[in-house]
Amino acid sequence: MSTLQVDGERLLGRLKALGEVGRDAEGRLVRLAATDADKAxxxxxxxxxxEAGLEVMVDRIGNLFGLWRPSGCAEQAALMLGSHIDTVRDGGIYDGAYGVLAGLEVIQSLMAAGFAPARPIMLVAFTNEEGARYAPDMMGSLVYAGGLAVDEALAARGEDGTVLGAELARIGYAGALEPGFVRPHAYVELHIEQGPxxxxxxxxxxxxxxxxxxxWRRVTFTGRANHAGTTPMAMRRDAGHAAAVAIAHLRELAAASGPATVATAGTLRLEPNVINVVPRLASFTVDLRDPDDARLAAAEAALEAFLADLAEREGLSLTVEVLARFEPVVFDEAICQRIERAAEARGLAFRRMTSGAGHDAQMIARISPAAMIFVPSQGGISHNPREHTEPEQLVAGANVFLDVVAGLVSEQGD
Amino acid sequence: MSTLQVDGERLLGRLKALGEVGRDAEGRLVRLAATDADKAxxxxxxxxxxEAGLEVMVDRIGNLFGLWRPSGCAEQAALMLGSHIDTVRDGGIYDGAYGVLAGLEVIQSLMAAGFAPARPIMLVAFTNEEGARYAPDMMGSLVYAGGLAVDEALAARGEDGTVLGAELARIGYAGALEPGFVRPHAYVELHIEQGPxxxxxxxxxxxxxxxxxxxWRRVTFTGRANHAGTTPMAMRRDAGHAAAVAIAHLRELAAASGPATVATAGTLRLEPNVINVVPRLASFTVDLRDPDDARLAAAEAALEAFLADLAEREGLSLTVEVLARFEPVVFDEAICQRIERAAEARGLAFRRMTSGAGHDAQMIARISPAAMIFVPSQGGISHNPREHTEPEQLVAGANVFLDVVAGLVSEQGD
Structure with missing residues (x-):
């Protein structure tokens, strides 16, 4: 068993402290990307x-880095540890922040133990992982991995009308480094499961x-605004009705695809959104996920066909915008085995699993071997203030992370 | 045939001028009650x-009055002419404004003709007829007629979080007069049909x-926010799904009630309204109308039962708030006959009809004989920038209005 141990108190204290930053007037945690709350x-x-002695850096997409580069190993490719600190609206304190703060804890624990790494360790908090303000989600890691041009990402316009680049500059996190400036030796991310x-x-x-x-898709039906009292039902071109039919249909669509397919309409907007006016416009998003790419593509095609039929039947115009599309990712087998051995050595039971949520690791997997470690989420609840993981589970996960990192930076060579 | 004539050019010019007031950055007419646009x-x-020489007055609910009270008739009960100048979001220029400006035109035409009325004429622009910002709609006339306490109405909180009383004070239209300060002899309202x-x-x-x-009802389902990727479909408590099912059902509900029943979901709001989060809360409005009160009550009961079943089946909590409930109104037969005679005398074809829309006249009908005159709406379109009535139709309607008013103020006695 490893003699290394993280400082659990320090980790839990930082999680709690960061979790108090970005509360709104109602006490809800709303640390949306590139807002004042995110800046804090x-x-x-x-x-x-x-404070920990890391070199702090920021790249053009606002990814925040802390680099431990002891002399003697500075020329080696860095091991990258990362996650994010942005949250959804009314989110929990662990999603993302746990991975970043545990990464810092791992580095400080190695430092405290006098550990001499064979390569640098670069900790990253990626920008806009949640996509709650700008699409696509996992934006900072996607840009870092070269999957989206930095200028295109900076031009992203939020649901609130803001532009990401301007917001990053405003909060002082528009850095000069080109995303991808270091190609990692490997990438490991620790995260709460966010599932049951x-x-x-x-x-x-x-x-x-x-x-x-x-x-991810944004679906918009456009019909005709009209008076809710004087327009016979048969003469309406009601965009809101069509959106309701489509959203209600998502459950059948997922069921027809299979038990692993999930479909969610998370946002919806009506225009003019007035009680006595038939909606002229209804715009909503569809989030479709599946571990199997062919099945995901079939569900997407079924959705598009359903929407087109519905629009024609209702006399509405239809636009469908693909906001994001990520193929399923298979992580690095060697790192997975390393995680298994670390858990085993600490007497912690484990299982192999698929992540239902998207993570920065899937983006960095494009440019480096990558894998993830999960710890339990109580009730499977996440993106919710009741998101919770027991303190001892958080510390246990961080210790497994520590051992995996120690192993990965003990070996020379790229 | 009457020798009186309104000044059509002046009326059309004022309609156009007022229609330019309250445009937003995209050029849309958004003169919501008690906003800066409404103030303008x-x-x-x-x-x-x-300018026309009327006494300008404002009551506590912000109703704006112009009183023509020639000496000699000041003690008689006033004839009231009215409508409203607030609009829906992205509305047209005729809904409401036509009735107010035609009323002014009628008074000025009588003045110009040297007409000596047997009673005062009081023109009113009622506050918040549309209900696009504060519920209930037809608020100013409802309060004036004693159907809602003025303090309760002033405490109304808008969809935007504002309080009506504070907004009226802010824009300088919180008057001192007690609503209902004059009990009208009769009430006549000229309006576009807003139907086909x-x-x-x-x-x-x-x-x-x-x-x-x-x-009018506001329906709110509350479930549980959760991650859109990790929560199996069967484990969700998706408030947005239930709202979609309920809104999609409104069409069947109306069809089952009968061809005269109309049902509309004009507004909808999701929380947290994030693309990758199962909605915790969905709140939408239902506008149900029917000329038959028993059938309206049956449709309301059917809706409530459907919502309760749905909430139970989906494991959601449900609240239903009645925002407004107005019984069908039958107008004054004598005034209707007067309108028929006036149209006939001008060689204008007419028909008796029911209004699908709510109007201030229905409120004032509680305290006075009342009726309405309609002119055509092109395509039946209203609450929409394409709302249109031909200029000659607008002038013809104003002339019928003029003759009806002249007749009503020619007679003595209450």
Missing amino acids: GRDLTAAWLA VLEREGLPIGVVESLQGIS | GRDLTAAWLA VLEREGLPIGVVESLQGIS
Whole structure:
């Protein structure tokens, strides 16, 4: 068993402290990417990175880095540890922040133990992982991995009308470094499961070997606004009615695809959104996921066909915009085995699993071997203030992370 | 035939001028009650009233009055002419404004002709007829008629979080007069039809003898926010899904009730309204109307039962708030006959009809004999920038209005 141990108190204290940053007037955690709340979270995190003696850097897409580059190994490719600190609206305190703060804890624990790494360790908090303000989600890691041009990402317009590049500049996190400036030796991300599997099976550790494919669309029906009292039902071109039929249909669509397919309409907007006016326009998003790419593509095609039929039947115009499309990802087998051995050595039960959520790891997997470690989420609840993982589970996960990292930076060579 | 004539050019010019007030950055007419845009529209209207020599007054609910009270008849009960100048979001220029400006035109035409009325004429622009910002709609006339306490109405909180009383004070239209300060001798309102009937039948004048009952509800489902990728479909408590099922059902509900029943979901709001989060909360409005009160009540009951079943089946909590409920109204037969005679005398074809829309006249009918005159709406389109009535139809309607008013103020006695 490893003699290394993270400082659990420090990790839990930082999680709690960061979790207090970005609360709105109702006490809800709303640390959306590149907002003032995000700036406050970034400032606190950057201060901790600097305190720990790391080189703090920011790239053009706002990814925040803390680099431990001891002399003697500076020329080696860095091991990258990362996650994100942005949240959804009214989110929990663990999603993302746990991976970043545990990464910092791992580095500080190695430092404290006098550990001499064979390569640098670069910790990253990626910009706009949640996609709650700008699409696509996992934006900072996608740009870092070369999957989206940085200028295109900076031009992203939010649901609130803001432009990401301007917002990053405004909060002081538009850095000069070109995303992808270091190609990592490997990438490891620790995260809460955000699903019910580990808790249901009583397992403290998940070894994430793959990740679902994700497909995001914005669907807009346009009809005709008219008076709700004087327009006979048969003469209406009601965009809101069509949106309701389509959203209600998503459950059947997922069921027809199979038990692994999930479909969600998370946002909806009506125009003019007035009580006594038939909606002229209805715009909503569809989030479709499946671990199997062919099945995901079939569900997407079925959705498009349903929407086109519906629009024609209702006399509406239809636009469908693909906001994001990520294929399922298979992670690096060697890193997965390393996680298994680390859990085993600490006497922690584990299982291999697929992630239902998207993570920065799936983007970095394009340019480097990558894998993820999961810890349980109580009730499977996430993106919700009741998101919770027991303190001892958080510390256990961080210790497994520590051992995996120690192993990966003990070996020479790219 | 009457020798009186309105000044059509002046009326059309004012309609156009007022229609330019309250445009947003995209050029849309958004003169919601008690906004800065509404203030600008009120200021222009009040200036015209004062120019015409009327006494300008404002009551506590912000209703704007122009009183013509020639000496000799000041003690008689006033004839009231009215409508509203607030609009829906992205509305047209005729809905409401036509009735107010034609009323002013009628008074000025009588003045110009040296007409000596046997009673005062009081023109009113009622506050918040549309209900696009504060519920219930037809608020100013409802309060004036004693159907809602003024303090309760002033405390109304808008969809935008504002409070009506504070907004009226802010824009300078919180008057001192107690609503209902004058009990009218009679009330006449001229309005565009906002429906397709007159145009389809080629008739310039509608004699409105009754008005549909209106029922407004806000329906809120509350479930559980959760991650869109990791929560199996069967484990969701998706408030947005339930709202979609309920809104899609409204069409069947109306069809089961009968061809005269209309049902509309005009507004909808999801929380947290994030693309990758299962909606925790969905809140939408239902506008139900029917000219028959028993059938309206049956449709309301059917809706409530459907919603309760749905909430139970989906494991959601449900709240249903009745925002407004107005029984169908039958207008004054003597005034209707007066309108028929006036149209006939001018050689204008007409028909008796029911109004599908709610109007201030239905409120004032509680305290005074009342009726309405309709002119055609092209394509039946209203609450829409394409709302249109031909200029000659607008002038013809105003002339019928003029003759009806002249007749009503020629007679002595209450």
